[in-house]
Amino acid sequence: MGTPRRFRWGFVVLGVVLVGLIGWWLIAGIQKPPPRRQPPVAVTIAKVSTADVPITVSALGAAQAWQGVLIVPQISGRLTYVAKEGEDVRAGALLVQIDCAPYLATLMQAQGQLRRDQSVLAGHRIDLERYQTLLGQNSIARQTAEDEAAQVKQDEGTVEADKGAVAAAQVNVRYCKIVSPMDGRVGVRLVDPGNVVSPATTSGVVSVNQIEPIAVTFTVPQGDFQRLVSASAGFTRALATRATSQETGADLGAGELVVADNHVDQATGTVQMKARFANAGRQLWPGQFVNVALTLQTLQNAVAVPAPAVNQGPKGPFVYLVGPDDKVAAQPVTVTATEGSLAVVQTGLKPGQIVVTDGQMSLRPGLSVCYAGGPPCGPAGRAAPGGGRRGGG
Numbered sequence: 001m002g003t004p005r006r007f008r009w010g011f012v013v014l015g016v017v018l019v020g021l022i023g024w025w026l027i028a029g030i031q032k033p034p035p036r037r038q039p040p041v042a043v044t045i046a047k048v049s050t051a052d053v054p055i056t057v058s059a060l061g062a063a064q065a066w067q068g069v070l071i072v073p074q075i076s077g078r079l080t081y082v083a084k085e086g087e088d089v090r091a092g093a094l095l096v097q098i099d100c101a102p103y104l105a106t107l108m109q110a111q112g113q114l115r116r117d118q119s120v121l122a123g124h125r126i127d128l129e130r131y132q133t134l135l136g137q138n139s140i141a142r143q144t145a146e147d148e149a150a151q152v153k154q155d156e157g158t159v160e161a162d163k164g165a166v167a168a169a170q171v172n173v174r175y176c177k178i179v180s181p182m183d184g185r186v187g188v189r190l191v192d193p194g195n196v197v198s199p200a201t202t203s204g205v206v207s208v209n210q211i212e213p214i215a216v217t218f219t220v221p222q223g224d225f226q227r228l229v230s231a232s233a234g235f236t237r238a239l240a241t242r243a244t245s246q247e248t249g250a251d252l253g254a255g256e257l258v259v260a261d262n263h264v265d266q267a268t269g270t271v272q273m274k275a276r277f278a279n280a281g282r283q284l285w286p287g288q289f290v291n292v293a294l295t296l297q298t299l300q301n302a303v304a305v306p307a308p309a310v311n312q313g314p315k316g317p318f319v320y321l322v323g324p325d326d327k328v329a330a331q332p333v334t335v336t337a338t339e340g341s342l343a344v345v346q347t348g349l350k351p352g353q354i355v356v357t358d359g360q361m362s363l364r365p366g367l368s369v370c371y372a373g374g375p376p377c378g379p380a381g382r383a384a385p386g387g388g389r390r391g392g393g
Helices: 001-030 101-136 140-174 224-230
Strands: 043-046 049-071 077-082 093-099 178-179 184-188 206-221 240-245 249-262 270-277 289-306 312-314 316-322 328-332 333-341 342-347 355-356
Touching: 049 184, 049 224, 049 270, 049 333, 049 342, 093 206, 101 140, 140 178, 206 224, 206 289, 224 249, 224 270, 224 289, 240 270, 270 289, 289 355
Parallel strands: none
Antiparallel strands: 043 355, 049 206, 049 289, 077 093, 093 178, 184 206, 206 270, 240 249, 240 289, 249 270, 289 342, 312 316, 316 328, 316 355, 333 342
16 A cells, blocks of 8 residues: 555656646746847938038029120122131121122212212302392392292202212111121121122121120029029129039039019019129030029028938928937937038037938937947948048038
8 A cells, every 4th residue: 555655646746846847948938038239220420510501592594695696788799708607706806798899889979979969059059149149239130039049959958868878878888898796706607708698688697696704594483583682682782603514513603693684474483584604714605504503692600411411200300419329319400491412400409419311211219320430330230331430521
């Protein structure tokens, strides 16, 4: 009896031990492993700085000659000379010459007729003086003296007509030579010497364009027009204007706004503007399309960050601010303007602080970051190429 009872107690002890082991295993199995620390996020950074930021209005523009003239003949005749294509000319330089022989002959005829009629008039005036003397002596009839006075009046009219014919002939002679009204550059000629031209040649013979200075025309929306009025004190003060290439973005020179059109185009809601560029390097050419930046004002010593640093959240714009411990915090900011690659911040930042400019999608407040020159990145990432350096711009 004793032996079977010992076996039973042995099985009971063994069962208790097994239950304890199973319970320990279950409890140990449901315990969570300690959380792994998230590695730093690779970002690029920049330092908050101060800068003089110009506030501009941008537009598409086109260069055109400051002055341009198309030479159209005012008389008929054979072309004997046309200025060289592509030549720079001064005001008063000969551009076009028409064979003047027929017009010189006409002028000589008109001058000869004038001299003849002036002689006839002089003879009748002498006769009138003689008849008036005889009339005072009652030696001739009054009718004779009055007829002579009428003849003098007629001759005077003839002389005036002759003078007009001479003046017209002189004008035609002057039209034989056409000179440049301003300094400029001669274009491609449209009619070669030897051809016969006339006032009906409306396509012109040659053109001259003034390109130093040159004009750039563009339009601005009427909303921006109000800003221009305020910035220029009603267009009494010139506004700085800069032109850049549409293809390469290269700087093509600086000018100033000189003309605002006198009405708003109701079809487009825009106002046409005209800026004057010295164009000493001739980087602008008539007909060339350019990008125009019109400076309204320059914000002096403005707090600025790279534009990509500004994010939009439910509560407005914010930036990720990097603290001394290389952890980020969401910092609300007030942005007054974005010009090119810079955002001007009115409140929320101070010069010298560090902000994240790339990699924000992987961030949340409190996370650590790494960057070139900063703490090393963990195995999850590497510092972003070109990342900012702590304390650098």
